[in-house]
Amino acid sequence: MDRPERLYDLPPFGDVTLLFNTDMHAQLRPHYFMEPPNLLAPKPLEGRPGYLAGEAMLRHYGIQRGSLEAYLFSSVDFVALAERFGPMGGGAYVGTLIRQQRAMAGERRTLVLEGGDSWTNSGISLLTKGQVMVDWMNRVGFDHMVFHWEYTLGRARVEELVKELKAQVVSFNIADDLFGDPIYEPYRIHEVGGYSLAIIGSTFPYVKVSHPEEFSEGLSFGVREKELQRYVDELRAKGVDAIVLLSHNGVPLDSAIAEKVSGIDLILTGHTHDYTPRPARFGKTWLVAGGAAGKAVVRVDLKLKKGGIEEIRQSVLPVASRLIQPDADLVAFVEQAYAPHRPYLDEVLGTAETLLYKRDSTYSTFDELSGRAIRAFYPEVDVAFSTGTRWGTAILPGQPITMDRLLAYTAFTYPEVYIFKLKGERLLAVLEDVAANAFNPDPFYQQGGDMSRVYGLSYDLAVNAPTGQRIRNVAIRGRRLDPNREYIVAAYGGRLQRSGTVLEKYTPRPIYEIMAEYIRQVKTVRVPPRPSMRVLDHRYVLPG
Template sequence: MSRREFVRLLAAAAAARFALGSKAALADADGERLYDIPVYGNVGLLHLTDTHAQLLPIYYREPSVNLGVHGSRGQVPHLVGEALLRHFGVPPRTRQAHALTSLDFEQAARVYGKVGGYAHLATLVKRLRAARKGSLLVDGGDSWQGSATALWTRAQDMVEAQLALGVDVMTGHWEFTLGAERVLEIVDGPFKGRIDFVAQNVKTADFGDDVFAPYALREVNGVAVAIIGQAFPYTPIANPRHFVPDWTFGIREDELQRTIDAARKAGAQLVALLSHNGMDVDLKLAARVRGLDVILGGHTHDAVPQPVVVRNAGGVTLVTNGGSSGKFVGVLDCEVRGARLHSWRYHLVPVFANLLPADSAMQALIDGLRAPFREQLDEPLAVTETTLYRRGNFNGSFDQLILDALMRQLDTPIAFSPGFRWGTTVLPGETITMERLLDQTAITYPQVTVSTLTGEQIKAVLEDVADNLFNPDPYYQQGGDMVRVGGLGYALAPEAEMGHRIRDLRLGAEPLRADKTYRVAGWASVAPNVEGEPVWAVVARDLRDRKSITSLKPEQPRLIGMSNNPGLS
């Protein structure tokens, strides 16, 4: 028996032990009850966000690190693992606990199977809509990016899947990295008259005109419902500005208030913000505007089982966040009386592929879209004997794999990789295919670079990213995670002042010198006209050389002042 076969046998045995003699077996047996959701009220809103172009079911590990600092410490969404389960009253070692946390991830994933997939989403959406006459399906964005086929087709595969799924309203973020021309080509082409692309906060740079409709007004069972769009406000900062040179973004709180008032004046009885701000920003925004009934949030990939109820001068606003990767559908059932939301029920519904049969028409569409790329997608690169994941404030194991490849292939002592939150998970014993690699790297600016930076410059980079992540004011956060660092050790004090969070930088045992220069590999530069190999080519070459990933320990900073933080599992 080979080592690989032995590892797989142990994994199967562990999965069996996890299921037998525990509540997991019972939860699996009655898992269908997850989808028997009682209908309530007269308006149904179905919310999908951050699918990142994953057409097929996948494994996706939730974070074990999602630190809240200052006022957000111990608050939703900065809860992980057992702290999250306790807060929301979710029993441990159940299907729902697996969906929401990284606890016992590998064993639970083998028991409960993969999540998401548009054919399975289609089955669930049809079931929910059959029970909820006239319900609206809204997509919070980050749908056109995150896979090889979305990159190679310039999102055509996702556009066709969204149309087939029956999306009504959408906003965006990574969509804009396809470039303004392509976005408008889709919005004014296949979407026209079918899917409303809304974004009240995207304006022309010259005269400040709306690029997209600020909101869509739809009637549901005689109730006028306004869906206002809030695209990612920091798009030209977090992503290359040259893709959208003639557009400006921003939170635009005052304009949002005017849009809410305009929608109400136009007759809207229920007003929802379809947001790609990130949940911390949404929580602050909800406290500062009036007349908004609910925020259907995305961007930060937070799977939050129940809305946070935020009080403001106009009453209350519900704030939700719907996870990512096609893993959940948010179901908000509303009872609207007169011109206000009277009462509501909310369910964050996990999409387990082994409980929801694939919709045949959607599966046929997906198979056809993927057929021309099958050979490229299925190319085997290496086999992993450890779980590969990305998602958490610091390095995940797939991030570490990328960093190690960059340092080896480009012969640098240090590597940086962006703190992206998208990317699928690979279990021990599985093959890392080209598709799984592109799940982590498929962007329109993938070039690898080697820079010469001083120790002082390296510290400044880390301080800047740390401030984006841990600034006490949510309006100064951009919703990503800490830049992934290879070869470099450091300490981090998240609650310190800007410029003083990064400490004790070391290259091996040696302190990093401020005046010394170091060669640093990286990728995904937002600067224009960057030249270099695409990152997937570099990492694929490294994986082909290695053939097997036997051990991989993500490099993590030493945290200062974070003991007993419930955002740390």
């Protein structure tokens, strides 16, 4: 493209504009983020949005290699394109783009929507317990929000921050555990251009399954598709023209919901970090995914009609830091937020000699590095697990690894590395269970993360095998898994330790401390991508 900044010149169209930002994971500084080289699909879901990665993504949407779009949407030529187009996102740039687009589309006909996973998972968020992101959102101006990782701040803290938040939380599926009543407004109706538009909110259904329960005490979540249908019917009965679901279900589950729940006109979905360069259509429902990491703001312009959407126009706007002139007040805000924490966050721990990335269905070089660090710290550990979370950052070859960048991958509010004993057969069952959550052909049975990553353990993966037969040929430290042997296992950022017997003599230490110590020692980090698993029924692509 000759003048890529023209991407942002979008005159108003139709009756209402929705600006959708999601899954920023509190990355307030511009950074690099590589899309997954692989999104391994169960057969019935192959080729659908949510399972398009790398070259397949470019082919599906007719995107030219080497373009800004290719950089935004795929892992193809990532390092070269990162050097050409520079870092993406950051609070000042995302905020400026939202403000500019709102002004261009028309202040009074625009809604700014946040799809969740915005308050946590960076160093600056951890140090301020999410405060900095609420302050940022209030400055930029958001209308509605749903949640997921926000709850890892703890319910009490979330409720404290909601009081300060100017945006209105909508969520039909955050309920009081005892009585089942929704805690927040399930939806809000807006009058625009002579039509009425409802935004129903849907928070991540598996908050309790994915994180320690004490963070969401007294609450219950869930997909609750029958309740959702009731709310849709209620809104239709009120004569609402168009219904939008602001959702943190992710693309696979929301595409299944679009086919099951009738009467939703448009779903804006976060969680799985996918992009839909063109809106997808499932049944009579449009589906638009919002990406992640601050890399894009999605603008959706709707021309409405009585009872629905007449026409939809969607632009995925890249938050390219070299193309956007950020507003001075937002630049100053981010700088001031970091100022007191710079000595800690900007410490250079070492240098990356090879690309450190996170996102993929089964493996990443960052996870390999975490395994090495854990093994260095606890040489007796046979197997180290790393999380199948989708958030993180990318560190290019030659770049320094600062504490801030390390925390971009590891800023959990529950960062403890647990050391526990686990019997071989149980270890295999755990891998099968996680694989069943990740690769279930029915999205209603997918819990939502990528496959847990393993260090010290090798296996073969059959994505399309039935549950109980996906994981084969397991070897630990080069020797075939013994079902009766007790192995020493390390894990963080999940609940795996509950499957075994936690060894009390180890005081759990935060993963970021263990990794910082390791990187300081080795100084230069060299992790060429060498997955310890083989995928039997899919082509598996390594980046670069």
